[in-house]
Amino acid sequence: MNAPAYNFAYLDEQTKRMIRRAILKAIAIPGYQVPFASREMPMPYGWGTGGVQVTAAILGPADVLKVIDQGSDDTTNAISIRKFFAKTAGVATTTATEDATVIQTRHRIPEATLHADQVLVYQVPIPEPLRFLEPRETETRRMHALAEYGLMHVKLYEDIARFGHIATAYAYPVKVNARYVMDPSPTPKFDNPKMDNCPALQLFGAGREKRIYAIPPYTKVVSLDFEDHPFEPYRFNAPCALCGAENSYLDEIVTDDKGGRMFVCSDTDYCESRQAAGHHGSLSAAPYKEKAQGGTNG
Amino acid sequence: MVDQAALENDQPLLVATSLSKSFGRIAACRDVSFSLYPGEVLAIVGESGSGKSTLLQLLSGQLAASGGHVSYRMRDGVARDLASLGEAERRFLYRTDWGFVHQDPAQGLRMAVSAGANVGERLMAVGWNHYGRIRETASDWLTRVEIDTARIDDAPRTYSGGMRQRLQIARNLVTEPRLVFMDEPTGGLDVSVQARLLDLLRSLVAELNLAVIIVTHDLAVARLLSHRVMVMKGGRVIEAGLTDQVLDDPREPYTQLLVSSILPP
Numbered sequence: 001m002n003a004p005a006y007n008f009a010y011l012d013e014q015t016k017r018m019i020r021r022a023i024l025k026a027i028a029i030p031g032y033q034v035p036f037a038s039r040e041m042p043m044p045y046g047w048g049t050g051g052v053q054v055t056a057a058i059l060g061p062a063d064v065l066k067v068i069d070q071g072s073d074d075t076t077n078a079i080s081i082r083k084f085f086a087k088t089a090g091v092a093t094t095t096a097t098e099d100a101t102v103i104q105t106r107h108r109i110p111e112a113t114l115h116a117d118q119v120l121v122y123q124v125p126i127p128e129p130l131r132f133l134e135p136r137e138t139e140t141r142r143m144h145a146l147a148e149y150g151l152m153h154v155k156l157y158e159d160i161a162r163f164g165h166i167a168t169a170y171a172y173p174v175k176v177n178a179r180y181v182m183d184p185s186p187t188p189k190f191d192n193p194k195m196d197n198c199p200a201l202q203l204f205g206a207g208r209e210k211r212i213y214a215i216p217p218y219t220k221v222v223s224l225d226f227e228d229h230p231f232e233p234y235r236f237n238a239p240c241a242l243c244g245a246e247n248s249y250l251d252e253i254v255t256d257d258k259g260g261r262m263f264v265c266s267d268t269d270y271c272e273s274r275q276a277a278g279h280h281g282s283l284s285a286a287p288y289k290e291k292a293q294g295g296t297n298g
Numbered sequence: 299m300v301d302q303a304a305l306e307n308d309q310p311l312l313v314a315t316s317l318s319k320s321f322g323r324i325a326a327c328r329d330v331s332f333s334l335y336p337g338e339v340l341a342i343v344g345e346s347g348s349g350k351s352t353l354l355q356l357l358s359g360q361l362a363a364s365g366g367h368v369s370y371r372m373r374d375g376v377a378r379d380l381a382s383l384g385e386a387e388r389r390f391l392y393r394t395d396w397g398f399v400h401q402d403p404a405q406g407l408r409m410a411v412s413a414g415a416n417v418g419e420r421l422m423a424v425g426w427n428h429y430g431r432i433r434e435t436a437s438d439w440l441t442r443v444e445i446d447t448a449r450i451d452d453a454p455r456t457y458s459g460g461m462r463q464r465l466q467i468a469r470n471l472v473t474e475p476r477l478v479f480m481d482e483p484t485g486g487l488d489v490s491v492q493a494r495l496l497d498l499l500r501s502l503v504a505e506l507n508l509a510v511i512i513v514t515h516d517l518a519v520a521r522l523l524s525h526r527v528m529v530m531k532g533g534r535v536i537e538a539g540l541t542d543q544v545l546d547d548p549r550e551p552y553t554q555l556l557v558s559s560i561l562p563p
Contacts, residue, residue: 133408146386150423154408157415157422160429161451226429 009056009089015039019057019212023203026214031176032144033127038210042084047077048106049207051123052084055104058119058203059085064092066100071108071249071266078106095269107170109191111248111270114200116217122185124206127213129173129183149181152224160229169234175222176215189223190233190249196221238263241283243274307336311371311477311509317356318365319349326352328533329366336476337507341524341541343514343556349533350513351481357511358398358479359388373476393420397470397478401485403462406469407454413440413465414450420473439468443498460491464498471502480512484519496522517560521545529553 007013015037022036041049059065065085069078073095081104082093094100097112104121114120130140133151143151152173159167172189176182184195185204195202195215202215215221223231236250241262248270250263262283265271310333319327327349334340342350355361357368359380371377373395383391392398400406407416417436418426426432437447443464454462463483470478483499484492500523503510514520520527520541527544529537529552537550548554 133411142385146389148389148423150419150421153422153427154411154415154419157418157429157432158411161412161414161433227427228430 006088008061009059009085009091010042011039011053011056016057019053022212023054023057023214026203026212027201027216029180030216030219031180031182031213033211033213035210036212038207041207043080045208046125048081048104048123050205050209050212051104051106051121051207052081052205053207054121054203054205054212055081055085055102056089058121059089059091059102061089061091063101064094064099066094066097066103066269067105068103068108068110068267068269069106071110071251072268074268096273097267097269107186107188108249108266109187109194111245111265111267114194114198116199118200120198120200120202122187122202122204124183124185124204124211125208126171127183127185127204127206127209127211129171129181144180147179149175149224152181153226156224156226156229160226166225166229166231172231173224175224177219178222181224182213182215188234188249189231190235192221192223192231193233236263239281240265240271240274241281243271243279244281245271245274245279306375309371310334311336311338312357312511313369313377314357314366315369316366317353317363317368319352319356319361320364325533327356327363330535331366332528332535332538334477334509334511336509337503338526339503339508339510339512339524341512341514341520341527342530343517343520343527344530345515345556348530350515350530352533353530354479354481354511354513358396359383359392370477393423394473395475395477397467397475399463399466399470399478399480399483401482403454403459403466406466407462409455410453412451412453413445413457416454416465416469417472420469424473435472436468439472440465442502443468444494460487460495463487463495467499467502471506471508474506475508477509477511480510480514482514482516483512484514484516492519499523517545517557529556 018037022034026034039053041052043049065082067078067082069075072078085091086093097110101117102119102121106123128140130143130151133155134140156166170186170188171183172192173181174184174192184192197218199217201217204213225231236252238250239246240248240250242264245265248265248267251266253262253264255262312334315331317327317330330353342353344350356363368380369377370380414433414436417439418432421432421435437450440447440450445461445464454465457465484495487495496519512523524541527541528535531552537544537553544553545557548557
């Protein structure tokens with residue numbers, strides 16, 4: 001049921017037009033942070049107010065929405081945002097990556113290959129990749145304008161000097177379209193290669209910081225590195241304990257206080273569809289049976 | 299046969315023509331003109347409030363002049379007016395062909411990142427992309443400014459005042475600039491550390507054929523380091539000439555006062 005007290009997708013039309021103009025500008029200048037008049041949303045900052053505003057601005061009645069939080073469709077944040085749009089826009093929702101037209105995400109890119117009819121909306125806490133190296137906003141803007149990115153390498157240098165390798169594991173800086181250095185939001189660096197030449201449109205919204213940026217489809221996205229310390233995606237060296245996947249990004253789950261742990265796919269939809277297709281991992285028996293009895297999922 | 303290097307040295311590197319700067323009714327700098335040649339060290343001396351630092355900021359393009367102009371001979375040999383440079387060009391000049399040594403090292407250094415990264419930053423800014431080579435160059439420079447290379451991964455906030463100042467010098471010289479501005483580089487250091495720093499600066503300046511404009515109120519520093527001296531008072535240059543000439547045989551009453559106010563050793 002649509003809630004009649006709200007406009008379609010919560011935001012009023014003028015606000016959506018303002019956000020859409022920012023999005024168009026962001027698409028026209030890949031990787032450039034476009035300021036926009038971020039609104040108060042009925043959720044606290046840090047819970048995805050930027051992503052929600054972008055989603056609200058691009059959502060149409062025919063869209064199918066998927067929301068993930070750390071790869072998972074069923075955590076609090078993902079469920080409440082999904083419900084929010086089901087209620088205020090009445091759009092269809094899904095957990096299947098394939099079927100979604102708009103995917104709002106916090107900290108992951110789905111494992112399934114995205115296609116050209118999809119839009120990926122990222123929730124971004126801190127859009128400025130240079131923030132912790134240069135505290136002055138006036139200065140970082142000037143550095144972006146003049147493409148002065150030596151400082152970004154200072155951060156990577158520090159990593160190698162301290163840890164022997166580039167230890168930045170998430171929010172790994174990328175250069176978009178050979179021009180702007182961009183923070184890909186705190187996605188693990190495992191996901192960085194997926195942004196390169198991606199058929200789907202990628203939009204980034206930072207609500208508290210009031211910035212929107214974008215990567216248009218089929219845009220070159222390069223992770224920064226050194227010649228003698230090239231970029232390497234990181235993954236735990238184990239198969240998924242539930243579906244046996246060897247190439248997905250894994251979460252580490254502590255199972256007892258004696259050092260027991262299991263590794264499972266962070267992308268729940270990917271893991272479940274693999275299990276449904278008959279793939280098994282070392283620990284899949286019990287949860288697999290439970291699911292068959294309960295039959296609530298899906 | 300024409301010696302190209304000698305020919306280069308015959309042309310001024312930086313020319314200031316009737317530079318003025320006023321802040322409202324206060325004229326901080328009035329009608330200053332001089333030429334600086336490659337490899338030459340020019341000291342600007344005078345008491346507090348005489349316009350030394352304002353002049354340095356005008357010369358290094360950090361402040362826009364109210365009148366007059368500064369021209370600088372770029373690496374391609376063409377002299378250009380600093381005011382006509384775009385911001386990108388000026389910043390590029392600033393981190394390649396120029397250096398700026400601040401009195402307070404915290405202003406010129408990134409206190410939270412390691413010494414190696416501090417020295418390497420300029421290299422990375424001009425596109426160096428090989429960690430091994432950056433580190434090698436950084437440790438080479440630390441050796442040249444007499445910092446133990448074992449401390450390469452320590453942040454400058456763990457360094458002593460003298461070490462910080464030497465690190466700041468290394469950070470500025472790593473791109474082999476031709477002109478270095480120094481604002482009271484020995485201020486706040488104790489006498490023995492000052493002596494070592496001056497010694498180091500003198501050898502580096504000779505070795506690299508650096509042109510230096512150094513602002514100081516310490517006449518001893520001017521005497522040790524510089525070839526020429528300009529004495530400022532109330533925003534004007536009241537006396538200029540060879541260092542020994544000005545300091546041993548001062549013409550202006552104010553300069554005489556300045557020189558006589560040094561305690562005899």
